[in-house]
Amino acid sequence: xxxxxxxxxxxxxxxxxxxxxxxxxxxxxxxxxxxxxxxxxxxxxxxxxxxxxxxxxxxxxxxxxxxxxxxxxxxxxxxxxxxxxxxx
Amino acid sequence: xxxxxxxxxxxxxxxxxxxxxxxxxxxxxxxxxxxxxxxxxxxxxxxxxxxxxxxxxxxxxxxxxxxxxxxxxxxxxxxxxxxxxxxxxxxxxxxxxxxxxxxxxxxxxxxxxx
Amino acid sequence: xxxxxxxxxxxxxxxxxxxxxxxxxxxxxxxxxxxxxxxxxxxxxxxxxxxxxxxxxxxxxxxxxxxxxxxxxxxxxxxxxxxxxxxxxxxxxxxxxxxxxxxxxxxxxxxxxxxxxxxxxxxxxxxxxxxxxxxxxxxxxxxxxxxxxxxxxxxxxxxxxxxxxxxxxxxxxxxxxxxxxxxxxxxxxxxxxxxxxxxxxxxxxxxxxxxxxxxxxxxxxxxxxxxxxxxxxxxxxxxxxxxxxxxxx
Numbered sequence: 143x144x145x146x147x148x149x150x151x152x153x154x155x156x157x158x159x160x161x162x163x164x165x166x167x168x169x170x171x172x173x174x175x176x177x178x179x180x181x182x183x184x185x186x187x188x189x190x191x192x193x194x195x196x197x198x199x200x201x202x203x204x205x206x207x208x209x210x211x212x213x214x215x216x217x218x219x220x221x222x223x224x225x226x227x228x229x230x
Numbered sequence: 231x232x233x234x235x236x237x238x239x240x241x242x243x244x245x246x247x248x249x250x251x252x253x254x255x256x257x258x259x260x261x262x263x264x265x266x267x268x269x270x271x272x273x274x275x276x277x278x279x280x281x282x283x284x285x286x287x288x289x290x291x292x293x294x295x296x297x298x299x300x301x302x303x304x305x306x307x308x309x310x311x312x313x314x315x316x317x318x319x320x321x322x323x324x325x326x327x328x329x330x331x332x333x334x335x336x337x338x339x340x341x342x343x344x
Numbered sequence: 345x346x347x348x349x350x351x352x353x354x355x356x357x358x359x360x361x362x363x364x365x366x367x368x369x370x371x372x373x374x375x376x377x378x379x380x381x382x383x384x385x386x387x388x389x390x391x392x393x394x395x396x397x398x399x400x401x402x403x404x405x406x407x408x409x410x411x412x413x414x415x416x417x418x419x420x421x422x423x424x425x426x427x428x429x430x431x432x433x434x435x436x437x438x439x440x441x442x443x444x445x446x447x448x449x450x451x452x453x454x455x456x457x458x459x460x461x462x463x464x465x466x467x468x469x470x471x472x473x474x475x476x477x478x479x480x481x482x483x484x485x486x487x488x489x490x491x492x493x494x495x496x497x498x499x500x501x502x503x504x505x506x507x508x509x510x511x512x513x514x515x516x517x518x519x520x521x522x523x524x525x526x527x528x529x530x531x532x533x534x535x536x537x538x539x540x541x542x543x544x545x546x547x548x549x550x551x552x553x554x555x556x557x558x559x560x561x562x563x564x565x566x567x568x569x570x571x572x573x574x575x576x577x578x579x580x581x582x583x584x585x586x587x588x589x590x591x592x593x
Contacts, residue, residue: 196307315423
């Protein structure tokens with residue numbers, strides 16, 4: 143096992159508890175993007191470039207965007223409810 | 231040292247499960263599910279690795295060069311696609327939960343109200 | 345069951361699970377000593393049999409194309425589910441929002457973000473098309489390239505041009521594209537059934553390995569899947585974001 147592979151494994155092993163223990167969903171989305179990038183690096187040094195490309199586009203581009211949109215929408219719905227109660 | 235990738239996969243899976251069990255926000259739960267799924271990719275790609283071999287792309291390689299296993303990489307690829315779609319659907323359900331019940335805390339969504 | 349009891353129960357269960365998994369991993373072949381045989385068989389015969397140099401794409405779109413069909417339909421069904429759930433949520437406030445929001449823009453776009461974003465839209469589209477069409481030659485394929493293509497209208501959106509994004513990726517076109525991609529992939533399988541007797545059997549000439557037009561139906565499958573994935577992701581984005589990022593001018 144090369145040093146690069148060990149380093150990538152350690153990075154993923156340290157990054158996962160960080161993502162889980164960050165409780166604020168917005169910060170967690172950014173941390174998850176970073177974890178996805180380190181996973182892509184890991185797959186690259188494990189000689190799996192196809193998997194690395196897919197992991198990169200999903201976890202660093204796709205999921206954080208959808209997560210942040212969800213959080214904005216949740217905030218909007220939560221802010222709407224007091225308005226509806228006032229109207230009734 | 232030959233077991234390190236598998237042990238890291240078990241470690242990541244346990245942390246993902248811990249996040250799911252102790253989560254207080256449905257979006258946080260979806261991300262912890264993603265972390266748990268990352269453990270499966272790691273295990274799959276780790277099983278197929280061969281020391282000193284190249285990636286299974288023969289665009290510049292002579293035929294007959296030792297390469298790592300392409301089948302488990304194809305499985306990991308499908309796994310990643312399914313993770314993305316399942317997470318999107320779960321996030322839509324979280325939005326629905328906020329709309330219907332006014333909360334996204336799993337501890338408060340305990341009863342199935344009509 | 346209180347929360348602390350639940351966490352304690354989980355820790356006990358997780359310890360047992362981890363122990364069993366570690367014991368199972370000890371029996372796996374050590375890391376780096378892959379024993380075969382399927383990977384070796386495909387590595388030896390893949391290029392000569394399918395004339396594709398990227399064996400992972402060959403496995404996904406040729407040897408195991410049926411599984412990829414199931415995966416694409418999972419994607420399609422999930423996006424359908426998201427659309428159904430979120431349109432129901434959106435219905436009530438739709439009318440109130442329609443009058444208020446005439447100008448749509450990403451309100452916090454700085455000039456630097458806008459400039460960089462708009463400059464990168466063109467190269468990103470070219471990169472996405474390259475990854476999709478060269479999937480059978482180099483790492484890439486329909487799925488990765490499709491998501492890269494879907495990110496290009498989002499860059500236009502981040503550049504403060506929501507209206508431009510709706511012109512490039514209007515809702516009806518995105519939906520039609522996604523459906524066409526999924527149907528196209530299934531039709532390629534049916535073409536194999538009609539022209540070669542077996543579902544997903546290759547029915548186009550295989551060509552020379554290493555050229556762009558080689559590997560039979562794999563480039564066509566890549567294009568179909570790329571269109572479907574790009575359409576699916578853009579549809580997800582528009583479902584989640586409609587009215588979510590408006591600036592009322």
